[in-house]
Each structure stands twice: as structure tokens, then as C-alpha cells.
Amino acid sequence: MAHLLNAFFLTLNAALAIPTAIYSVEVASGMLLRKRAGIQPGARRPQVAIVVPAHNEASVIGPTLAALHAQMQPDDRIVVVADNCDDATAQIAREAGAEVVERFNTELRGKGYALDAGISYLRDNNPPECVLIVDADCRLSAGSLDLLSKQVAETEKPAQAVYLMSAPEGAPLETHVAAFAYVIKCLARPLGVSRLGLPTQLLGTGMAFPWKALASVDLANGHLAEDLKLGLDLAQNGYAPYLCEDALVTSEFPISKEGLQAQRSRWENGHLSMVWSAMKMLFRPGGMRRPGAVVLGLDMIVPPLSLLLLLLMASSFATILVALILGDVGGLEFTLLNLALFGTASFAGWLRYGRDILPASDFVHIASYAFSKVPLYVNKLILRRKHTGWVRTERDQTESTSELRS
Structure with missing residues (x-):
């Protein structure tokens, strides 16, 4: 029995060592x-079409469009x-000088479908050399x-700006913990x-693409992590995205607890869905054919940091418990090494x-923040509940929640 338990925990810790090592x-x-x-001086600047997907963003889209027009x-x-x-939203956008596509579909909902509508519009109306995607609440x-x-013009590959989110003044402590996790991610x-020198994940906003890259993928989906899915799909087609370190896009976390929870739930549910997709891609025949897709797949199997911390803590507790009961410390060094690397x-x-x-x-609040995510992970990993479609974040304490789920 001791040998079986030791083998089990060695295997578990070896599996956890992979995402821990990648993260470190x-x-x-x-x-x-x-x-x-970076980009060489005098590099050619192509024509750009900026696509802004928006679901009930009347309160924020005006300043976003004004900031974009300035560049x-x-x-x-x-x-x-x-x-x-x-x-x-549509009226404000028109008044700001934007071309507007209004889409109504009560069944097929989500940012992916909105992006597909924007790209389809451009395909029929003078396709540009480069497409930039910016969320309505970003700068x-x-x-x-x-x-x-x-x-994009120089590399013929998608480019991702650095994306930073800040905690607004007066935000609760857990927002600052989330902001720290986000700056690491x-x-x-x-x-x-x-x-x-390797490709990076797409982050959902501040993403620029050569037109031929977007033409190679299907954007029409309601996946909650449409950015991660898009990056992996592009990499499998030979268009792996690369970071543009000097470009920056910013936004703020919602100030309300409910808004933060909704936002984090959407991100982490989407991320966990893509972990399985990445693992299947890596292990299926031909999955290693595109080096860029392999890099994104390996990066993607690093779970959200709160989940990785919980898994490492649980593994350590169980391994120590087995060592105390059975006197076998064979897996203890491994689990402590994982914790040390992560820490x-x-x-x-x-x-x-x-x-x-x-x-x-x-x-001290980091651990409690991680434990607060246990219900989310139980729903996703054990109960396998799925969420798709637009999930609009409640940005402040007075704004009413407006969520569309399919």
C-alpha cells in the first residue's frame, strides 16, 4: 500500500512540476x-482597420473611440x-465617426460572433492590410x-500589445490580489x-493581425476565452502571435465585488476549457507539427495561479500526511521543490x-483569495458546467448587471 501511495504522489507531483516549471x-x-x-526605424506603416466589439457599452465607448481617432x-x-x-452604443459610435455593424442574434451570442461580423463586413468593404482589435472599455x-x-507589416504575424489592468480607487482588497495575479499573467x-524569442498568447484586446491571418480562421464562436482559442488556431495555421513590448493597452478592474467575481469567473472558466484543448492538441497525431502552436499549448497548460497554488498546497498536505502515517518520504522532496519554485x-x-x-x-490574503475560487473550480473541473456567450462585467456599484449567457 505504501508503495502504491508513494507512486501515486510521485506521479501527481511530476505532473504538477510541468506547469510549475513553465511558469517559473x-x-x-x-x-x-x-x-x-524592436521595429526598425522607417518601417512601413500599413493601412489599419480597428474593430471594436461592443455589447451595451454606451457608457464607455465614446472616450475609447476618441483616443483611437487621435492615433x-x-x-x-x-x-x-x-x-x-x-x-x-451604435448611435454614439456613428456620431464619433465610426462605421457601425449592428448584429442581433438571440442564439449565437458572444465576442467571437461579434468579431466574425466585423471581419465579414471588412471582407465585403475594402479589406485592410492590418486589423486591430480593441475592446470598448480599453485605452x-x-x-x-x-x-x-x-x-505586423514587418513580421507578417499577429502582434499583441502589453495589456495591463489596474485596480480603481476604492476597490476592495481582493481586487488588488486579482490585479497582482493579472500582472503576472x-x-x-x-x-x-x-x-x-517565442510566440505569446493573445490577450483579447490590443491585438493586431495581417489580413491573411484572420482569413485563415473561423472567428464565429461563443467561447469565453475566444482570445486564447484564436491564438492557438492561428498558430496551428502558421500565424503564431508575438508580443510588441512597447505597445500598451490598459483598462480597469470593476470596483464591485460582484463585477470582479463575474469577470474572473469568465476568464478562468475560459482558461480551464482551453487547458484541455491545448493538452489534446499536444498529444494528438500531428499536434507537434507547428512549433508556435506547441509553445502556446505548453504555456496554456499552466492553470490560473490561484488554482496552481491550491493544487500545490493540496499535494503538499497529502504527501506530508502520507509521510507521517506511513513513514515514506519518497515524494516529499518533489512536492517541496514544486512549492519552492512556485513561491x-x-x-x-x-x-x-x-x-x-x-x-x-x-x-496573507493570497491564500484566502485562492480558496474563494474553490466553488468555481468545482463547477468547472468536477461538475463540468459550461458557460458561453457575452458575459458583460458590472463595472461599478451603481451600474445594473447586464449579462447574456447561452
């Missing part, structure tokens, strides 16, 4: 390796897809439009991957990127 290497590479050469050249254009909107920093489009790890990488990431986001005095 990515964080370390971003800190230790030099920034790679556009005369032959650029903005296409707003007002998807299943029952507010003034593209000055100069980023040029940087992204020039990288969307800054520390992508920087490491980029400085290794060291996370602490190093906090020192470099997170000290202004999460004070050291609040570290």
Missing part, C-alpha cells in the same frame, strides 16, 4: 533576459460591432497603433516568453512588477 522559467526569463530588438492616419478606419445592444497608449501595425510571463517565481514577480499593486502586508 517564463517569469525568470522576463527578469533576466534583455529586451529583444489614426487618413486611410485608417474604425468599425464598431454593436452586438445584441439595447442601449445607445491604447500613444504610439501603440503605429508600433503594432508596423510589427499578462506582463511577467509574456515578457519572458517574448525575450526567449520563488511569484515572489520575484512581485518584487519586479507587483509591489505597487499589492503591499507585502496583504500577502
